[in-house]
Structures are given as structure tokens and as C-alpha cells.
Amino acid sequence: MIITENLTKKYNGKKAVDNLNLEVGDGEVFGFLGPNGAGKSTTILMLTGMIEPTSGSCTINGVNVALNPLKGKEILGYLPEDVGFYKNLTGRENLDYLGKFYPMSSSDREERIETLLKSVRLQDVPQKVGEYSRGMNQRLGLALALLNDPEVVILDEPTANLDPEGVLRYREIVNQLAKEEKTVLICSHILSEVKAVCTTLGIISQGRLVARGSVEEVENELILQSNTSQKIVIRSINPDVYDFIESISNPDILEVNRLKNGVEVQVKRDIRDELAEILKGNCSGITEMYLERPGLEDLFLKVYRRE
Template identity: 40%
Template sequence: MLTAENLTKKYGDHIALNALNLTIKKGEIFALLGQNGAGKTTTINLFLGFIPPSSGTLEINHISVTENPQETKKYVAYIPETVMLYPNLTGLENLKFFSALAGFRYSNGELTYFLTKAGLQTKAHDQHLGGYSKGMRQKVGIAIAIAKQAKVLLLDEPTSGLDPKASNEFSQILKELSADGTAILMATHDIFRAREVATHIGIMKQGNLVTIIEAAKISANELENMYLQTV
């Protein structure tokens, strides 16, 4: 679903991302770990088509992001650290609006189903976003991804600022989406959450993807030690 070959991004003499080679298959959750400036967000932004690569190629669902950015966006949902929604609209109204932007028309019953599947409590569906916690806004973002029928989910620090309960709920939702076949790329600082939710973990340093680990083959403590030795 997601592939990058020798993907590089330069800003003048500064190399933000250096010859990245990465493949994320259907149903896989790939967590990118690394310090600020390691290249995690640059990778996300390149797949989103927000910035052009300096060299190399990247594809979503076998379609070039560089050559067909509007086509690849049809397959992608993006949840940044802070989900930008309309505070004066309810959760249901936000979902209806953003679904319509993506070309989908749903009944209120269907919209309610998507919000519930994303883990948002029923009583919150008709409350204005202005009163939502960050975790609740993230769930609306997930509901938008479900409604959009996204095959790829890109996440930038999705659990930052969430309390342990909300973070755990978010992880469970990602696992459910993965089981449904969604390919997920997540940039994060949260080593233990990455170990818990991801199928594969990559550690980045100064624009380089230094190592890739199968999450099931390493403990959280081993991952932490490897991370500290790498960065």
C-alpha cells in the first residue's frame, strides 16, 4: 500500500530525509521512532503530497504521489497531533461535513455507526467539538477515516497529550483498523505505545532510517535500550 524508494528531501545543504526505503503492506502498522528533526514528519508530509521529494519515488496503492497527488489522496486519511475540526459543529456534523468533502453522503444512522466504531460515546455525538477532549477529537478523526473508506492512515504524534486511558483506547482502534486491512504509518515519540500497537518499528536518526524491527520479536525494554543506543 505504501512504498518509498531512495526517497530524499533536501532543504539547501540540509538533508531532512536521506534515501528512505520503506514498504508498508495492507494491515500493517509501521511506527517511526526518532527525536525531533529525525525525519518522521518529513516522511509523513511527503506521502501526503504536502512537500515534493528532492529525489526518489513514493507510491500509495501503486500510484505515484508525485505524479498523481489528487488520486493518491483518495486512499489516505491523515490525523495530525492536533485534529483540526470545527468547534461550533457537533461531532456528527463534523463527520457529515468532512465525509461530504470526500464525496460521500451518509445517513445520520451511518454517521452514528462510524462515530461509535471509532470509540466516541453516543452522548458526545451531538455535542459541540468545543467541549471535546483531545482524545475525543482524535476519535472523530478516526471516524472520518472510516467514513472516507481510507486504505491508508497517516498519523503524526497521535497519542501526544493523551492520558493513559485515552491512549490505550486509541491503540485498540488502530488495531481494529489494521485487522480490517488498513495500512498505517505512525510517527511517534512513544516507545511503549509503538511496541504495543505496531507490527513493525523503524528508528530514525538525522534523516536516516537506521533500523527496522518486527515488534513481536522485541520487548519494550529491549526496544527502549536499542532506541537510546541509536539516537
């Protein structure tokens, strides 16, 4: 479990992270989203014990990583955005050398390395890491992040440089971590990729958490914050449907527009249930009703630009 309480980091008096309160539960795959400069990387550096907070605290499975960074690293796996290896060693040799920093026997380490290299499709690669492509380097970084069988995994831009097959394999690995009830925090600015694997999302802007919840909950929150309307499209063979919808008095209805075979209703929130109940007994000929809402990317950009 990851918990931050009033986590703050200042650089030259300016807050990069501003009283961040965040909780990621056991077995949760959490997408940590935000544009460049929003505070994602600074938060991760504090969570991994690489920098100390100005104030507040961050704990991983009960370990205060600022006060006990070595203990934190024992239970944490971390894939940085730009992972580095010894270029004159093979992938296997890199993992073997770095694995000696963890309390594993040589046989356990060898077995773990073999499993991970197969998982990231690098088990039969003889080249030294200096000859790796950027995608291969990224896959080896993912194996390194999982080398100590961590309880909590933090992945920073994990799909950077991966080809489509690599992305699919990465998703399989994250799904397996979730089945093993590992806590996974994925930091990214690619919303579509995060939505594919995460159970919950958190969006950070100017060092503050502006939304948190499931994908649907975050979309609803951003709609409210951005003051963005949604569309309910009603398809009908009854030409009177426009006049009927126009006559409805509801503060959530902003505008009604006539369509060739129905109406388009601009609304503050999803009121399909209320409209369906009214239409059921008063207006026949309805063939379809659906909600059109802006995508998560568009909503996030609106909130971020406003911030």
C-alpha cells in the same frame, strides 16, 4: 501498501529525509519511530502529498502521491499530530461537512459517521468542538481519519492527549484495522505504545532508516549498532559453575562475574543454546538461565546519540 524509493527532501541544502527506502506491506501495522527532528514528519507530509520530495518517490497502493495527490487522498486516511476542526460546529456536523469531499451518498455518509462516533465514544456528545477537551478532539480526529474507509491509514502521535480509556479504545481500533487488512503507519516517539500495537518497527535518525523489522529484530539490530553487551544470568546450586564458565573459550563471552547463587555472563549476543549444550554434560546443578538485555528505549537513545 506504502513504498518509498530513495525519498529525499532538502531544506536550504540540508537533507531532512535522506534517500529513504521503506516498504510497508498490505495489512501491516508499522511503527515509524524517531526523535524530534529525525525526519518523521517530513516523510509523512510527502506520503500525504502535502509537500513534494526533492528527489525519489513515494507511492501508496500504486499511486504516486506527489504526481497525483488527490487520488492519494481518496485511499488515504490521515490523523495529524495537531488536528483542527470548525469550533462552532459539533463533532457530527464537522464529520458531515468534511465527509462531503468524499464520493459518498448522504445516507452512506450518515451511517459511516454514526458508526465512527460510536467507535470513539462521541456519539452522544452535544457540545460544539470548541468546548471539547484535547482528548475528545483527538478522538474526533481518529474518526475523521477513518471517514472515507481508507485502504491506508497514517496516524501521527495518535495517543497524544488520550486518557487510559482512550488509549485502550485506540488500540482496539488499530487491531480492527489490522483484521480488515488495512495498512497502518503509526508515527510516534513513544516506543512502548508503538510496541503494543505494531507488527513491525522502523527507526529513523537524521533522515535515514537505521533499523527495520519485528520488535525483536530491531532490538537485535540496535544492539549491534550500539555495540551494547547483554547479560546471561545462570542460577546454580553448584559453586563450581563460575570456574567452569570462566574456562569456556568463546569470542562472544566478554566477562564472567560471580553471583551469590550463580554467575553473570556479559556477552555480545545471545548464546544460551551453546552454553546449555556445554553445561548439560559437564556441570550439574543449573536451576535457571535467562537473558537480560537493555530496553528498546535505551538502545534507541544510544544509537541516536551516536548518530
